[in-house]
Amino acid sequence: MTPEELLHDFARTRASLDGEEVTFWWSGDVYSSAPGEPYRRLFGFEGLNVARIEAGADPQDGGSGGYRMLSREAAFYLDPGTREILDTWEGKPVVHVWNDPANQKWRPFPVPRTVLGDQVCFSLEIPLAYPSPLPVADYPLNSADDTYRALELFQFFVPAAALAGDAPSMPATMSWTRRSPWLPWMEQGQRPGGLTFHCRGVKLGSYAEVPERTRAHIAAHHPEFAHAPEKWNEPNETSWTYFRKLHPR
DSSP: OOHHHHHHHHHHHHSOTTOOOEEEEEEEEEEEEOTTSOOEEEEEEEEEEEEEEEEOOSGGGTOTTOEEEEEEEEEEEEOTTTOOBOSEETTEEOOOEEESOOOEEEOOOOOOEEEETTEEEEEEEEEEEEEOSSOTTTOTTTOSOSEEEEEEEEEEEEEHHHHTSOOSSOOOEEEEEEEEOOOGGGOOTTOSOEEEEEEEEEEOSSGGGSOHHHHHHHHHHOGGGGSOOSSOOOSOOOHHHHHHHHSOO
């Protein structure tokens, strides 16, 4: 398959070619690791992404055969036992994920694709390393390094029979793993170690299928996260830039 064909199929899996909004919902857990310490399940984790895609025309937006994905994503740290949304952790206020926007530009590329019997898996491995929005000199309690380093591992699974058709959107499930530093609000400073997020999720029929508790929390705090953005905007929000907005220096 050509890069254009692979991206076309991935776009149908991740979103919808007709521009309709698509909601992915996921659930999982967050584990700590540090030298000389046992692994600990610190939090449950539940979130969603509401996205729509546009076909690219300008080379800056992916060019012919490319796409822009406009999305917002919200996610919440949970008590690992009760699965209730946390307000505090070890006496510290919990800062949940409110990433607006969480946009992407996709140019045609050989998206990794593996046939697994009657399913096809698209996999994305994204190593990140860039100047931290939270320099250690300004945020000694909240930042581990002046360079933000993380690894994001995505897998999207789609029925091979559905992919053989021409529908604009495919039913899909996904898995997501992330290795990251301690979260800024955890106030771990430069303590060695970090976090592993391990989640799985599904493309829903609509936002209305998001669990009611989660929809109620979003409606009470940031109701705009029930929809994808109407217009392109940048730069993207992250947990680190959002924390900086809450605690400017």
